[in-house]
Amino acid sequence: MDIPYTVKPRPDTGLYNAKVGIWLFLASEVMLFGAFFSSYILLRVGAPDGFWPDVATAWPHGLLNIPIGTFNTAVLIISSVTVLLAWASLKEGNLPKFKKFMAATILCALGFLAIKSYEYNEKFTHYVIRLKDGTAVTGHLDIDGKSPRFWNLATVEAKKLESIKVHVDVPNQFRYPVGFKHESHAEAEAKAGGHGAGEHAAREIKTADIALLQAFIPKTGTFFAIYFTMTFLHGLHVLGGAIVMAYIAFVGDGMWKTDPERYTNRVEVAGLFWHIVDLVWIFLFPVVYLL
């Protein structure tokens, strides 16, 4: 049995059926991400200023790597153009050119995921440490030259480490509630032995002095929870899109010979999905990285 209206427009809608189908799906995607953005707004406006000492609820600023995020945004935008060029190549009847542009699109998708994974790892190895005297620092642990992931105070205690070496961020990137006792930029620099801003200064911290030690993972606070949830969900869409496009271009390309118009429509539908992935990132990037 033939599936109706895969190429010919249905008389009442004026569209081939897959196009109506993908738009209905995209509409549900808008609602899905809309719900997450609403959650983001609620968490954000309900958060106290700064980051300390309520690590769990307060909102950190300037924590994510903006140059990397900007680069990743550019990668997605370029992939949105290449997927259109791929579709346009099919319209010209040029299958090899189509495949080249699809390969470029899939490479961009994989590049985006690789960069995102690097960013995730940066967070998993980044720590907040609050000392019992009230001061607080952020930085990376240095345990015998290695930078461990997912540690907390219990991990340090279980390993019976009397002290840990920390490459402290200078200056500390967080805003503080007014009046909170924190290490000033000058103090941090002095302790760091005159290291300049942006450099990581090694500092030995006694385990007994630590009140809280936590890697930047979802449970660390509401910011991290919503950041990881939204970017991971978006990342799953990137992965899903890449798999579908790879299948269409390099496994299911036999259809180009048997039914070229239907094949072209498949590419258009996949492209529409790809653009919504770009569209979501257009809002996600400023919201989590910049604001």
Next chain:
Amino acid sequence: MSDHPHTGAAEAHDHGHDHAGHNKIYFVIGAALLVGTIVTVLARYWEFNSVALTIAVALFIASIKAFLVAGYFMHLLSEKKMIYLVLATTAAFLVGMVGLILWSDADLPRGSTQKIHYVP
């Protein structure tokens, strides 16, 4: 595609020059999106002295970029009525959902406060 809604791929071969024109538009929009991204990042460093204004500027630029993607990349500027109907319904529900959530956040009983203020 949307410019040739009743034609298939084979028929569209006759309009090769049109597609060259389309490709040019895609490059121009792509470049505009890249510029928009850079402006959004730079805007973060301008001193607006107002959180609301900073957020408004970032979201305004994001909305322009979203319009370019939806309008030109997804061909929404020249789509069929059916698609507009689907999207209008979605927009209504989205506005309803986000609006009700924000309303619930702003409309608190008198004397209560939702914000947690840390007192050192």
